[in-house]
Amino acid sequence: MTSTAQETHEPTITRSDEEVVLDSGEREFMFDVRTQDMEVNFGPQHPATHGVMRILMRADGEVCTGAQPHLGYLHRCAEKIGENVEWLQYLPYTDRYDYLAAMNNNLGYSMAVEKLMGVEIPRRALMIRTICAELNRIGSHLIAFGTYGLDLGAFTPFLYMFREREWMMALFEKICGARLTYSYIRIGGVFNDAPPGWLSEVERFCDTFEEKWKEYCDLLMVNHIFVKRTADVGVIPVDMALDFGLTGPMLRGSGVDFDLRKDMPYELYDEIWKDKAFEIPVGTGEKGTLGDCWDRVYVRVMEMMESIKIVRWCLAAIEPGPVIADIPKTLRVPPGEAYVGIENPRGELGHYVVSDGGKVGVRVRVRGPSFVNLAVLEAILPGALIADAIAIIGSTDIVVGETDR
Amino acid sequence: MLTPIEVVEVAAASPASAQGGTNMLNELLAKAPRPEFVPDWVVPLNAILIGVGILVAIVSLNAMFGTWLERKVSGHIQCRYGPMRVGWHGWLQPLVDGVKLLLKEDMIPKGADRVLYVIAPALVLSSVLAAMTAFPLSREFFFADIDLGLFFILAMTSTTTIGVVMAGWASNSKWSLYGAMREAAQVVAYEIPLGISLLVPVMAAGTFNLIEVSDMQSGGFGVLNWLIWPWVNPLMLPAFLIFFVAILAETKRAPFDLPEAESELVAGFLTEYSGIRWSFFFMEEYAAMLLFCVVGSFFFFGGFESPLTSAAGGMFGDGSVLHQLAAFTTIVVKGFAGIFLMMWLRWTLPRVRIDQIMTMGYKYLTPLALLCVLLAGIWEVFLAPYLPWR
Numbered sequence: 086m087t088s089t090a091q092e093t094h095e096p097t098i099t100r101s102d103e104e105v106v107l108d109s110g111e112r113e114f115m116f117d118v119r120t121q122d123m124e125v126n127f128g129p130q131h132p133a134t135h136g137v138m139r140i141l142m143r144a145d146g147e148v149c150t151g152a153q154p155h156l157g158y159l160h161r162c163a164e165k166i167g168e169n170v171e172w173l174q175y176l177p178y179t180d181r182y183d184y185l186a187a188m189n190n191n192l193g194y195s196m197a198v199e200k201l202m203g204v205e206i207p208r209r210a211l212m213i214r215t216i217c218a219e220l221n222r223i224g225s226h227l228i229a230f231g232t233y234g235l236d237l238g239a240f241t242p243f244l245y246m247f248r249e250r251e252w253m254m255a256l257f258e259k260i261c262g263a264r265l266t267y268s269y270i271r272i273g274g275v276f277n278d279a280p281p282g283w284l285s286e287v288e289r290f291c292d293t294f295e296e297k298w299k300e301y302c303d304l305l306m307v308n309h310i311f312v313k314r315t316a317d318v319g320v321i322p323v324d325m326a327l328d329f330g331l332t333g334p335m336l337r338g339s340g341v342d343f344d345l346r347k348d349m350p351y352e353l354y355d356e357i358w359k360d361k362a363f364e365i366p367v368g369t370g371e372k373g374t375l376g377d378c379w380d381r382v383y384v385r386v387m388e389m390m391e392s393i394k395i396v397r398w399c400l401a402a403i404e405p406g407p408v409i410a411d412i413p414k415t416l417r418v419p420p421g422e423a424y425v426g427i428e429n430p431r432g433e434l435g436h437y438v439v440s441d442g443g444k445v446g447v448r449v450r451v452r453g454p455s456f457v458n459l460a461v462l463e464a465i466l467p468g469a470l471i472a473d474a475i476a477i478i479g480s481t482d483i484v485v486g487e488t489d490r
Numbered sequence: 491m492l493t494p495i496e497v498v499e500v501a502a503a504s505p506a507s508a509q510g511g512t513n514m515l516n517e518l519l520a521k522a523p524r525p526e527f528v529p530d531w532v533v534p535l536n537a538i539l540i541g542v543g544i545l546v547a548i549v550s551l552n553a554m555f556g557t558w559l560e561r562k563v564s565g566h567i568q569c570r571y572g573p574m575r576v577g578w579h580g581w582l583q584p585l586v587d588g589v590k591l592l593l594k595e596d597m598i599p600k601g602a603d604r605v606l607y608v609i610a611p612a613l614v615l616s617s618v619l620a621a622m623t624a625f626p627l628s629r630e631f632f633f634a635d636i637d638l639g640l641f642f643i644l645a646m647t648s649t650t651t652i653g654v655v656m657a658g659w660a661s662n663s664k665w666s667l668y669g670a671m672r673e674a675a676q677v678v679a680y681e682i683p684l685g686i687s688l689l690v691p692v693m694a695a696g697t698f699n700l701i702e703v704s705d706m707q708s709g710g711f712g713v714l715n716w717l718i719w720p721w722v723n724p725l726m727l728p729a730f731l732i733f734f735v736a737i738l739a740e741t742k743r744a745p746f747d748l749p750e751a752e753s754e755l756v757a758g759f760l761t762e763y764s765g766i767r768w769s770f771f772f773m774e775e776y777a778a779m780l781l782f783c784v785v786g787s788f789f790f791f792g793g794f795e796s797p798l799t800s801a802a803g804g805m806f807g808d809g810s811v812l813h814q815l816a817a818f819t820t821i822v823v824k825g826f827a828g829i830f831l832m833m834w835l836r837w838t839l840p841r842v843r844i845d846q847i848m849t850m851g852y853k854y855l856t857p858l859a860l861l862c863v864l865l866a867g868i869w870e871v872f873l874a875p876y877l878p879w880r
Contacts, residue, residue, distance in 0.1 A: 314846075470843060
């Protein structure tokens with residue numbers, strides 16, 4: 086073994102630890118002692134990939150020197166199905182991209198079709214949509230934050246977060262009967278009105294959540310080991326974030342104040358923003374460098390609180406009324422094309438729909454935030470330790486169902 | 491044919507109890523009635539066999555109770571119950587788990603080094619079993635009363651590293667190899683502060699022998715003479731903290747569970763193991779936890795000494811069966827208190843990174859431990875002789 090290693094890879098001792106760019110464009114890192122490089126297959130079945138994603142990693146001892154994400158293990162032809170089923174029948178498929186934020190996916194698709202149809206959505210429906218989307222954002226961020234702790238070896242916060250998420254799912258179960266794949270937000274409004282007492286329970290959830298949220302911050306965000314593991318790790322500078330087209334907390338973690346709810350407001354967000362009911366938290370580099378893993382997690386944690394504020398605004402303003410516009414059972418969407426981007430918990434979720442006037446769509450294209458955000462891994466993983474690589478992958482908060490669709 | 495008294499003399503002269511005191515096991519066996527045709531040399535042999543049996547039973551029971559406790563502690567920390575189905579609050583769960591592990595298919599991955607792969611778990615478990623022989627169950631009930639007991643325990647437990655590295659290498663898996671390399675780096679780094687921090691109580695006690703250390707902490711209602719108290723030696727508390735951090739790393743417990751870091755290395759050196767071989771590593775882990783916690787209780791927290799032991803000693807006489815039982819209970823309770831603390835930490839803290847753990851071991855803990863030893867030496871030589879309570 087030793088002799089082969091010496092033949093193939095002469096162990097050299099270098100004096101620099103700076104980055105060397107090879108002719109092929111690959112970046113190489115030189116360390117004091119070079120060892121034989123090892124190709125590690127990170128996934129598809131690995132506890133830290135959050136699904137069936139595979140990253141082919143080249144490692145020099147504990148240091149990752151190259152990484153390439155491989156996709157497609159969860160490809161389910163979602164977009165092709167969109168060209169073969171009726172407009173309304175496609176709605177349940179949108180649940181399955183980003184199964185942690187199904188309400189947001191429903192909302193994005195519905196809005197794109199509604200834009201083509203030009204229907205007026207009742208105000209109560211808009212309110213319920215906003216409440217559901219924001220509650221789902223909280224649930225999604227809870228998973229992101231909880232599993233991030235899990236990636237770093239802290240098991241317990243994860244289960245605390247599931248406790249609150251369980252309540253959130255129970256709320257959704259009460260309003261639409263499903264716990265994960267809701268298909269509740271429909272083209273033209275929402276499926277049904279909130280059951281009696283539901284809105285007051287949402288208020289109770291908000292009260293409890295605000296208390297528990299402080300607990301999470303104490304338990305993980307300011308934990309010394311947590312800060313040591315995440316600060317200055319996986320830094321994405323602003324220009325790199327913009328180059329890769331990152332959106333959502335990934336972009337805001339790098340200090341860019343960009344949120345579709347504020348910058349391209351849709352539905353009620355314009356009103357809420359003008360009411361100064363919520364803010365857009367951005368990374369500050371408080372514990373380390375701007376754009377490190379800690380900043381990204383910080384943005385998610387703070388966003389949960391902002392979502393609570395939005396939900397409270399809606400709860401205060403909601404009035405009785407119809408919850409779905411008068412639309413036919415079998416939709417015939419006028420010919421044309423429409424693009425609607427909404428702020429999913431992971432970034433911009435865009436739906437581009439094309440219709441020829443028939444019952445079935447011609448094209449349903451999805452711009453998934455996880456898919457776009459994933460690309461940055463290739464740039465920031467090299468040079469990180471294996472343990473840091475886990476922290477970086479966790480901080481991107483990808484949902485493989487959506488990268489592959 | 492020897493009389494029972496002569497047998498006791500023979501047993502007393504045997505190496506196991508040559509260091510003073512009588513070994514209760516030999517004594518009891520010698521007193522037990524036996525048929526005419528059984529030769530005399532069977533008595534010490536039986537003592538050895540029975541001793542080994544007790545040792546294996548302790549290690550297995552400890553692993554069973556430890557896994558149950560771990561699941562219960564983690565469950566209650568995480569707002570759930572843990573196992574509840576098998577027996578009262580799931581207390582029989584480890585038994586059925588053991589049966590499951592025994593019945594599992596014994597797999598050796600293709601391309602693995604078969605010999606090393608099979609030897610590794612046995613080596614790991616046997617080294618910790620060997621270390622356990624130095625663990626006295628009570629003042630007169632022990633397997634081996636070794637003068638350099640602490641030294642022997644540290645030496646034996648460090649050989650588990652070889653088994654782990656062997657397991658990681660033989661598995662022929664990259665994740666296992668990572669786990670093994672981390673284990674080697676981490677354990678070597680933390681053995682140094684572990685050994686050095688234990689020198690502080692050793693200096694105060696003047697002996698490596700666990701039973702003698704316990705004896706010199708007697709009196710003061712079984713509490714006041716513990717070595718950890720600052721009036722005995724103020725350097726003992728920092729030494730204990732260093733010791734505790736080091737045993738967390740030695741036993742691969744979170745936040746130092748890097749060799750088997752689940753979210754990073756799948757399961758580290760355990761990745762390819764399954765069934766009973768896998769459970770050997772767990773038995774080793776829990777036995778090592780108990781052993782280190784017991785060593786900690788001997789060298790910092792009074793060993794057998796507790797209000798219970800002194801009360802039992804006062805009421806029923808020193809060396810009586812109830813006194814011994816009280817001593818045994820004390821040491822087990824102290825050991826499991828330490829284990830509970832380790833579990834509590836495991837289910838609370840995130841994991842540190844490999845460079846952070848090495849930095850902490852080499853740059854901070856080792857110099858601090860050395861400083862503790864220096865200051866403790868000054869205290870022992872120049873100050874302690876003039877203290878009225880020493």
